[in-house]
Amino acid sequence: SAVISQKPSRDICQRGTSLTIQCQVDSQVTMMFWYRQQPGQSLTLIATANQGSEATYESGFVIDKFPISRPNLTFSTLTVSNMSPEDSSIYLCSVEGGWGYGYTFGSGTRLTVV
Amino acid sequence: TQLLEQSPQFLSIQEGENLTVYCNSSSVFSSLQWYRQEPGEGPVLLVTVVTGGEVKKLKRLTFQFGDARKDSSLHITAAQPGDTGLYLCAGDPAGGSNYKLTFGKGTLLTVNP
Numbered sequence: 214s215a216v217i218s219q220k221p222s223r224d225i226c227q228r229g230t231s232l233t234i235q236c237q238v239d240s241q242v243t244m245m246f247w248y249r250q251q252p253g254q255s256l257t258l259i260a261t262a263n264q265g266s267e268a269t270y271e272s273g274f275v276i277d278k279f280p281i282s283r284p285n286l287t288f289s290t291l292t293v294s295n296m297s298p299e300d301s302s303i304y305l306c307s308v309e310g311g312w313g314y315g316y317t318f319g320s321g322t323r324l325t326v327v
Numbered sequence: 328t329q330l331l332e333q334s335p336q337f338l339s340i341q342e343g344e345n346l347t348v349y350c351n352s353s354s355v356f357s358s359l360q361w362y363r364q365e366p367g368e369g370p371v372l373l374v375t376v377v378t379g380g381e382v383k384k385l386k387r388l389t390f391q392f393g394d395a396r397k398d399s400s401l402h403i404t405a406a407q408p409g410d411t412g413l414y415l416c417a418g419d420p421a422g423g424s425n426y427k428l429t430f431g432k433g434t435l436l437t438v439n440p
Contacts, residue, residue, distance in 0.1 A: 253435070256370070323367070
């Protein structure tokens with residue numbers, strides 16, 4: 214299965230600023246997924262990022278707040294813009310491992326907005 | 328929107344006890360996956376079940392997919408402190424090609440020594 218390197222692992226940010234999270238995959242993948250996991254909660258899909266096209270956002274998430282880049286088949290970034298304390302969460306990237314192999318996740322970015 | 332109801336939400340048991348976690352839906356899934364997540368890490372896949380009625384075993388963990396592919400269970404025998412973590416079920420929608428998993432809310436398991 215793929216190996217994902219995600220960074221930063223954690224950050225504490227001032228409200229109103231932006232943070233860009235990076236995910237590097239050790240193999241080429243068509244789609245990458247970005248999730249948010251609020252404290253003690255399950256995962257909520259933010260958007261799906263395809264190389265060479267605009268990301269597809271889920272209901273409740275917009276491009277202005279969570280711009281995504283996907284410059285090639287092994288890399289993607291998610292930016293959390295104009296942050297507020299409500300954005301404090303764990304952000305995870307993920308790729309599909311192929312039929313029957315589930316999904317591989319990065320180790321997550323724990324974001325605290327103060 | 329396909330929903331997965333996972334229960335219980337919290338479970339605290341003593342080492343050596345058995346437990347079962349349930350994942351239920353009114354929707355059919357082409358496959359269902361179970362993940363375990365430890366603090367500071369992303370979820371790690373435990374198993375994927377794809378056939379109705381399928382049973383898979385992973386050491387002390389037994390996973391079952393319902394005959395109608397709408398529900399699943401995870402049974403742990405003789406739990407150990409190392410089993411502590413957040414257990415998540417996730418379903419791949421049947422007939423879908425959008426690759427979007429539906430996650431349950433998770434079961435936070437604590438096994439006390």
